[in-house]
């Protein structure tokens with residue numbers, strides 16, 4: 613049995629909850645209903661999905677549900693945020709066509725997919741002997757196929773939506789592969805300097821989000837919080853007005869709010885690889901399920917929905933520019 617935050621604790625962390633939340637806790641707020649799709653023409657729509665690159669049945673089902681959901685929205689998607697572990701096992705040229713271009717229908721998913729690298733996108737520690745060449749192939753595919761939806765301009769980069777001239781959202785993509793055989797020491801240093809400069813410069817965009825494969829905080833039963841990610845980026849996440857941190861790696865869906873940290877933490881690792889068990893906590897909502905996230909953003913607020921493979925909205929929340937979070 614989980615103890616929900618007391619009202620005092622909730623107020624202390626700067627969050628505002630509905631009375632139902634305060635009495636029932638996060639875990640019991642299951643939404644049997646379908647996700648909301650009537651947002652009108654205003655704002656931008658994103659989907660986020662991670663840990664999908666198996667080529668198998670579960671990936672196909674989640675991909676089909678993403679397409680169906682996007683088709684119901686009043687406005688087209690701006691982008692899909694691809695959260696890493698894009699290709700499990702050996703990667704060859706044919707898989708870009710089979711497991712990406714054909715997998716995600718252009719019918720309603722015809723937008724750019726901005727991707728980051730997961731641990732399985734490097735190897736050889738994981739499931740291929742390709743090593744960093746596997747990451748290089750993904751960067752090269754983006755470079756050689758500029759008309760493809762596959763976008764990976766670098767291992768770390770920033771992108772602004774709807775465009776750099778009048779940005780509403782700036783998304784900073786980071787490479788969290790600090791393990792031996794992945795990023796080189798020089799790359800780690802270069803990324804660190806780049807991130808510091810990027811956050812110092814700020815942005816004209818109203819919202820700043822960060823994307824990387826690895827969760828900083830997680831209620832995953834085996835993995836839990838990442839000491840490495842906290843050590844590398846934790847101070848930046850406390851000091852800077854980052855509203856969302858999106859990651860995958862843990863094969864489940866989570867929304868956590870962590871004291872003293874600015875972002876809402878989303879783990880969206882339900883894209884197709886077999887799911888992982890959770891130890892739910894009072895920090896938020898989590899569920900062991902295949903699925904994806906939908907994010908709608910306007911000048912005033914962000915609305916996030918956690919959607920499972922069957923098309924149910926399991927959890928949803930709004931976040932205002934002030935940082936106030938309201939569970940819906």
Ligand SMILES: [Fe+2]
Nearest residue numbers: 697730731861
């Ligand atoms: Fe992973």
